[in-house]
Amino acid sequence: MGQASVSYDSVKRKMEETVSQLPQEAAVRIINIQLSGHKVTKDYIVLREVSFTKGTVLPVKDLLKTIEKARLDIINTQLFLEVLPSLRIINEQEIEVFFVLKERWYIFPIPYFKVVDRNLNQWIVEQNASLERVNYGLKFNWENVSGRRDKLSFRYINGYSRQYLLSYEQPFADKKLEKGFLFSINYTSNRQASFATDSNKQVFYPANNNLINDFVRTTFKAEAGFSYRKGVKHRHYLRVGYVNERIADTISRIIQQNASKGYLPFFADNKTRQAFGEISYNYQYYDLDNxxxxxxxxxxxxxxxxxxxxxxxxxxxxxxxxxxxxxxxxKKTYTSFYGVGTLKLPFNQPMYNMPAMGYGDLYMQGLEYYVIDGVMAGMLRTTIAQELFKVNVPTLFIKDEKYRKIPFRVLAKVYANIGGAYTPFYATGFLNNRLLYTYGAGLDILSYYDFTARIDYSFNQLGEKGLFLHVRKDF
Structure with missing residues (x-):
């Protein structure tokens, strides 16, 4: 879960008592850093996240803060369920630091079952929870394969889509643990395709879920990349890919017949096939507790x-x-400011490049039923949250000590969103090119494996309100 547990609270109190025995104006040398509890992860993968090393001299007044920062940085590797630090005084000038690590499960050969729509509300309310709009199959994730934080993924998916995916990522391939690589191959065929928007709703072919049968869109994508991460906070990724996509001829004909309504060509010149290369650079900066x-x-x-x-x-x-x-x-009250934005140039783009508001991270609570095409879009969300309680739920049938009790943490929140999307030409949407706002209240439920369920009751400027569920995270 990444947040302090009951056992950590007791460990923290013990460390405070230990540090209080040292002269507060003095400095101490760390003569040893010892890790325990892990079986797969290499020691040096953990220690690279720690800002101090054997021989580091730290002021006593900064000791607890520095160890806590190290604990959080280890947690943020997302390799461990829990990290419990402690220290031992050798004398007034020397100490030892210990970290007890509780590793996650790293191998997940599990059945795959996922709704294909943008959110659960859209699937349940607008698509009547149609099982035709579900993917199922086998998902195999093997994280920390070599103990160096690498990831291997394989998927065989059927149902609404048919997908074959193979990917591997090794972030620390060099001796300095700074440079890495990744690659992936993905082939997907969809039995239905969203090819336009009308009144800020996706338009699908086939339009009726009962007609979903043959594949109408196929995508092949191959990608390779390079990563660079020096230190803890900064991450760089460079990726190069090749994409080849095809849509059914019928989709192009429907688009041409509805050009007067503002339907854009899916590909340039209303082609049914497009092949292209792409290159991307991604920079990430994290200075977070979790x-x-x-x-x-x-x-x-x-x-x-x-x-x-x-x-x-x-x-x-x-x-x-x-x-x-x-x-x-x-102690249990938090606030956040979260913003997302996109800009696309030149403005004249086919529909393939136009999705903006309502996809991925760029959505406003309370407008989950709508999408907005655009070449510019942005959103700002402000949230105030209050922790209500923590609870450990016994698993009863699991003997593994790590999972005998599953911790849950529940927070209440209020929030407000403001944003919009700009389309420079005629569009069929009434939400385009205008300032939008929403607000509401809800609950966030947290647990192991980065699980976050967001239950929102939202209001929008159209006078609409409703209960929405998201199982996702912003970062």
Missing amino acids: IPYPLKGFAFNGTFLQRGLGAKGMNLWQFNGKAGRYITLG
Whole structure:
């Protein structure tokens, strides 16, 4: 879960008692850092996240703060369920630091079952919870394969889509533990395709879920990349990819027949097939207490994408950014400011490049049923949260000590969103090119494996209100 547990609270009190025995104006040398409790992860992968090393001299007054920062940085590797620090005084000038690590499960060969719609509300309310709009199959994730924080993924998916995916990421391939690489191959065929928007609703072909049968859109994508991470806070990724996509001829004909309504060509010149290369650079900055659900700190994620690389009919220069500032107001009270934005150049783009508001991280609570196309879009969200309680739920049937009790943490919140999307030409949407705002209240439920369920009751400026569920995270 990444947040302090009952056992950590007791460990923290013991460390405070230990540090109080040292002269507060003195400095101490760390003569040893000892790790225990882990079986897979290499020691040096953990220790690279720690800002101090054997031989570091620290002021006593900064000792607890420095060890706590190290604990959080280890937690943010997302390799461990819990990290419990402690220290032992050798004498007034020397100490030992210990970290007890509780590793996650790293291998997940599990059945795959996922709704394909943008959110659960859209699937339940607008698509009548149709099982035709569900993917199922096998998902195999093996994290920390070699103990060096690498990841191997394989998927075989059927149902609404048919997907074959293989990917591998090794972030620390060199001796300095700074440079890495990644690659992936993905082939997907969809039995239904969203190809336009009308009144800020997605338009699908086939339009009726009962007619979903043959594949109407296929995508092949191959990607390779390089990563660089020096220290803890800064991460750089450079990716190069090749994409080949095809849509059914019928979709192009429907678009042409509805051109007067503002339907854009899916690909340039209303083609049914487009092949292109793309290159992207992504920069990430994390200075957070807990990346999946931060309560303190700052984070930024920015991406530059060039899609086309000279391919005829495809030329997109896109800039995406998101940032969050998280502030602890009191022992159990928190506030945050979170923003997302995108800019696409040139403005004249096919529908393939136009989705903006309502997809991924760029959505406003209370407008989950709508999408807005655009070449510019942005959103700012402000939230105030109050922790209500923590509870440990016994698992009963699991003997593994790590999972005998599953911790849950529940926070109440109020929030407000403001944003919008700009389309420079005629559009069929009444939400385009206008300032939008929403607000509401809800609950966030946190647990192991970065699980975050957000239950929101939201209001929008259209006079609509409703209950919405999201199982996701912002960073």
